[in-house]
Amino acid sequence: MNAPGPAVGVVLATRDRAEGLATALEHLTALPERPPVLVVDNGSTDHTRAMVAERFPRVRVLAHRANRGALARNDGVRAIGTPYVAFSDDDSWWRPGALARAATLLNAHSRLGLLAAQVRVGPEERPDPLNALLAASPAGRAEDLPGPEVFGFLACGAVVRRDAFLEAGGFHPLIFFGGEETLLAYDLAAMGWGVSYCPEVVAHHHPAPAPRTGRTAVMRRNELIGCWLRHPLPLATRRTAGLLTEAGRDPVARAALGGLLARLPAALWQRRALPPWVEEAARRVDGQRMDDEPRREERQGAHDR
16 A cells, blocks of 8 residues: 555554553554554543543544443544454554564455454563464465464454454354454455464553453353354354353353344344355354364463453
């Protein structure tokens, strides 16, 4: 892209985490690429907005009255206007030079709709366990993409082509938050856009040590919502039946099932099955995930930390 102004902007969604946000903004505003940064405030009740205005006057704030979850990122992408958009969270930031490298890759690969970065966790810069899975993606690698095709990523380690993101509809409203990345990857692929893992682009993630209460149930709920929205109905039915069986003895499964049933009519109404070639690739990736099930809790723990 040879448009005037920065090629990559940063959209950061936050809620009631002013101190963590300040740390993230210190890193983002010090990047050599000098990207424009847009904070989308999801109805914070702390001093988030005052802190940004006082300490980071060049950072724009898009203020919402209520929590819009992952949809806040959609709002930010529409508002920021740069051809490429990198996502951050209030506990993450980009390595110096990473956004310039991302822009180079997106410039060179016109079908690349989303770039999944390598994510390093904590001050020790531990590799996020998801990195290895993405690198070994069974979806393979197309000749016109810079890395293996993937159907998963961490939002705080993603750079999107703005036009592709908006064309695909962004993050889906039924997911709200938690595992929303997979459905976006499906929708981009269904529209012909590539989603690639590019480890030369690096994001840093410094999550809080305490796990998020109820996250496992939310992730299971959202996984099944995505199944009803995009996968064949027999598969969605089988997986829901399995959750129903678990719900009789497992409170986490009961919570996930309750959340799913409340959203199921809307999921059926908004259902759009994946094209066969995307479904086949998604099944291969899902098989990789099932093979890796013993380490799934480790990955979830890393994300929660």
